[in-house]
Amino acid sequence: MAEKDFIVTPWEVVGDVDYTELVKRFGTQEIDEALLARIKKHAPLHYMLRRKIFFSHRDLDWVLGEYEKGNKFFLYTGRGPSDDTHLGHLVPWIFTKYLQDSFGSKLYFQMTDDEKFLFKEKLSREETHSLAYENALDVIALGFDSKKTMIFADTDVIDFLYPHALEVAKKVTFSTAKAVFGFTNETNIGGIFFTSIQSVPAFIESIKQKKPVPCLIPHAIDQDPHFRITRDVAPKIGFPKPSSIHCKFLPSLKGSGKMSSSGSPDSMIYTTDSPEEVERKIMSAFTGGRDTIEEQKRLGGRPEICPIFSYYTFLFETDDEKLKEIEQQCRSGKLMCGEDKARLCERVKKFLAEHQKNREAARKQLSKFMAKKI
Amino acid sequence: MAEKDFIVTPWEVVGDVDYTELVKRFGTQEIDEALLARIKKHAPLHYMLRRKIFFSHRDLDWVLGEYEKGNKFFLYTGRGPSDDTHLGHLVPWIFTKYLQDSFGSKLYFQMTDDEKFLFKEKLSREETHSLAYENALDVIALGFDSKKTMIFADTDVIDFLYPHALEVAKKVTFSTAKAVFGFTNETNIGGIFFTSIQSVPAFIESIKQKKPVPCLIPHAIDQDPHFRITRDVAPKIGFPKPSSIHCKFLPSLKGSGKMSSSGSPDSMIYTTDSPEEVERKIMSAFTGGRDTIEEQKRLGGRPEICPIFSYYTFLFETDDEKLKEIEQQCRSGKLMCGEDKARLCERVKKFLAEHQKNREAARKQLSKFMAKKI
Numbered sequence: 001m002a003e004k005d006f007i008v009t010p011w012e013v014v015g016d017v018d019y020t021e022l023v024k025r026f027g028t029q030e031i032d033e034a035l036l037a038r039i040k041k042h043a044p045l046h047y048m049l050r051r052k053i054f055f056s057h058r059d060l061d062w063v064l065g066e067y068e069k070g071n072k073f074f075l076y077t078g079r080g081p082s083d084d085t086h087l088g089h090l091v092p093w094i095f096t097k098y099l100q101d102s103f104g105s106k107l108y109f110q111m112t113d114d115e116k117f118l119f120k121e122k123l124s125r126e127e128t129h130s131l132a133y134e135n136a137l138d139v140i141a142l143g144f145d146s147k148k149t150m151i152f153a154d155t156d157v158i159d160f161l162y163p164h165a166l167e168v169a170k171k172v173t174f175s176t177a178k179a180v181f182g183f184t185n186e187t188n189i190g191g192i193f194f195t196s197i198q199s200v201p202a203f204i205e206s207i208k209q210k211k212p213v214p215c216l217i218p219h220a221i222d223q224d225p226h227f228r229i230t231r232d233v234a235p236k237i238g239f240p241k242p243s244s245i246h247c248k249f250l251p252s253l254k255g256s257g258k259m260s261s262s263g264s265p266d267s268m269i270y271t272t273d274s275p276e277e278v279e280r281k282i283m284s285a286f287t288g289g290r291d292t293i294e295e296q297k298r299l300g301g302r303p304e305i306c307p308i309f310s311y312y313t314f315l316f317e318t319d320d321e322k323l324k325e326i327e328q329q330c331r332s333g334k335l336m337c338g339e340d341k342a343r344l345c346e347r348v349k350k351f352l353a354e355h356q357k358n359r360e361a362a363r364k365q366l367s368k369f370m371a372k373k374i
Numbered sequence: 375m376a377e378k379d380f381i382v383t384p385w386e387v388v389g390d391v392d393y394t395e396l397v398k399r400f401g402t403q404e405i406d407e408a409l410l411a412r413i414k415k416h417a418p419l420h421y422m423l424r425r426k427i428f429f430s431h432r433d434l435d436w437v438l439g440e441y442e443k444g445n446k447f448f449l450y451t452g453r454g455p456s457d458d459t460h461l462g463h464l465v466p467w468i469f470t471k472y473l474q475d476s477f478g479s480k481l482y483f484q485m486t487d488d489e490k491f492l493f494k495e496k497l498s499r500e501e502t503h504s505l506a507y508e509n510a511l512d513v514i515a516l517g518f519d520s521k522k523t524m525i526f527a528d529t530d531v532i533d534f535l536y537p538h539a540l541e542v543a544k545k546v547t548f549s550t551a552k553a554v555f556g557f558t559n560e561t562n563i564g565g566i567f568f569t570s571i572q573s574v575p576a577f578i579e580s581i582k583q584k585k586p587v588p589c590l591i592p593h594a595i596d597q598d599p600h601f602r603i604t605r606d607v608a609p610k611i612g613f614p615k616p617s618s619i620h621c622k623f624l625p626s627l628k629g630s631g632k633m634s635s636s637g638s639p640d641s642m643i644y645t646t647d648s649p650e651e652v653e654r655k656i657m658s659a660f661t662g663g664r665d666t667i668e669e670q671k672r673l674g675g676r677p678e679i680c681p682i683f684s685y686y687t688f689l690f691e692t693d694d695e696k697l698k699e700i701e702q703q704c705r706s707g708k709l710m711c712g713e714d715k716a717r718l719c720e721r722v723k724k725f726l727a728e729h730q731k732n733r734e735a736a737r738k739q740l741s742k743f744m745a746k747k748i
Binding site: 114117118125155158159162163165166167169170171172173174175177178183184185186187188189190191192193195196 | 488491492499529532533536537539540541543544545546547548549551552557558559560561562563564565566567569570
């Protein structure tokens with residue numbers, strides 16, 4: 001792999017991702033000004049749209065067109081429960097809540113406990129199933145509407161998913177799965193089949209209502225290969241192609257790549273981290289600062305490569321003016337990294353104190369959200 | 375394929391099967407006299423054992439050893455519901471009933487409606503599911519003990535099967551599945567995964583009783599590749615390897631190969647055939663007879679290549695002495711094919727009249743046998 005090259009698959013993100021290049025590789029569309037203006041007709045533009053954190057899509061224009069005709073879409077997103085939730089996971093979930101609130105959409109939230117069991121050598125079924133419920137607490141803590149939101153672990157509702165997954169699987173050859181996911185002869189046969197299960201939630205409302213219902217899938221762009229298959233198969237089995245809208249990855253505190261669970265635990269902040277852990281991780285993070293204070297004062301910092309600045313951008317400074325101020329202070333050399341980190345620390349700790357409270361309160365709401373039957 | 379060559383896979387049987395050669399290819403064991411003597415200690419030898427219709431096994435001696443120690447085995451067999459039941463299917467089922475009656479075994483009977491949907495281009499899920507119930511009538515009609523027998527369609531009990539199938543799938547690479555089943559890049563990803571589902575019933579009692587329970591699988595030898603995988607994976611996921619006992623195929627009335635549903639409908643007799651259809655199929659069947667009556671009288675018939683004689687052997691003459699008599703009459707040139715066919719016709723019609731009556735009566739018993747929950 002050349003130094004500037006990168007890999008993005010549903011199971012691996014390596015290198016510094018060039019998102020313009022990725023859009024070309026995956027064949028998605030960038031969200032342009034015209035599309036933003038169209039969204040703005042229905043809802044105030046979320047900062048993640050204004051900042052191009054959600055930057056790419058497939059057929060978002062179509063799903064909006066249907067909405068404008070009175071044909072409401074439902075939302076589908078999910079999580080692979082292989083570990084505790086980290087702040088990077090919250091990015092698409094917060095945006096999904098914005099979509100639910102703005103468009104009044106039903107949401108199906110899939111916890112792929114089966115997938116994580118199949119792809120993580122060391123995890124047992126019991127562990128991934130239990131993590132599904134732990135991760136669900138973070139979803140619920142964000143304030144989703146329980147009347148419009150159903151969360152499920154795949155193995156809990158497999159009676160519904162499996163028959164429809166068979167319909168998908170019948171239309172996907174190993175050859176296709178290999179090309180899309182990079183499978184080899186050593187991939188296990190469950191992993192090969194799994195994408196069929198991830199397709200099904202895109203059809204739930206069409207199945208339930210017995211008519212085509214548009215679906216919009218907000219997700220981090222690494223999951224796009226799955227939905228490429230879903231979109232290819234959908235019309236062959238009588239369903240509309242789901243639309244999708246894609247976000248970038250919250251960068252690693254170590255300065256490169258996705259905040260992936262396979263990376264070092266210090267490269268990311270878990271929603272369950274203590275204030276001390278938050279402090280330690282942030283204070284030891286990589287930044288866009290210079291080697292000496294003198295240099296930093298003279299040349300200014302580099303927010304474009306700084307994970308601390310990304311944390312503000314993705315999550316912790318939602319006011320555009322204030323974000324611009326931070327950026328200018330940094331670039332001008334007025335803001336030192338220590339100070340910048342300390343301020344972020346306070347915001348993250350404050351956020352997590354509140355989130356952890358909501359997360360514990362969510363335990364009582366689990367039964368309202370977690371479906372055993374679709 | 376050379377003229378004398380043959381292919382046996384779970385989905386295809388082509389050519390005249392050389393069973394001695396097949397045992398070598400598959401790596402199973404022939405059932406020898408010592409093993410027959412051991413079975414005889416517990417039960418009168420079934421004619422299918424005496425005649426080597428059930429001729430091959432894996433670890434049958436082990437499962438008998440466990441039985442002798444008081445560790446009872448349970449039975450597992452099944453059917454791929456792609457069509458109506460034909461007489462060839464009844465062969466292993468009749469033998470399974472003998473095992474249940476003789477050893478007091480529980481039986482799990484799997485209807486692989488998912489498999490048949492995945493492998494039969496033209497069948498819908500609704501069709502294979504409905505065929506599962508139609509085929510179950512034939513099983514019930516044979517007189518299985520409802521207290522000891524559970525029949526299920528995979529999609530009805532997938533909530534139980536799927537989590538355990540994941541355990542199997544995680545241990546099987548595409549490479550292995552390819553080698554065992556001859557899959558190609560064009561095989562669909564559901565077909566690749568399916569063998570995991572066929573493995574699970576071999577573990578049901580071990581799962582339910584939370585301790586290792588021996589399992590014996592009576593089946594036609596074409597299904598052996600599935601159970602080779604099951605046996606390979608079992609100890610890796612904490613279960614005993616199932617034992618198996620294998621039968622030959624009832625030959626086609628057209629004179630070659632397995633009575634496969636993919637062959638012509640005239641090459642086999644369905645359990646739902648009318649007396650007229652039975653007559654037409656048998657009277658137009660291939661035989662081991664000679665070209666002219668004169669020749670037949672002079673040289674005698676050839677029961678060894680005659681499907682009519684096979685029908686007597688497999689199903690319609692259970693008395694060894696009487697079977698020998700038929701064989702001698704045929705070989706000596708005393709018995710003409712027309713007469714032989716007419717007698718078989720009467721027996722098949724009589725059998726089917728009774729079976730069809732039991733089959734209809736079985737509709738009322740479906741709910742006692744068909745499980746929606748394991």
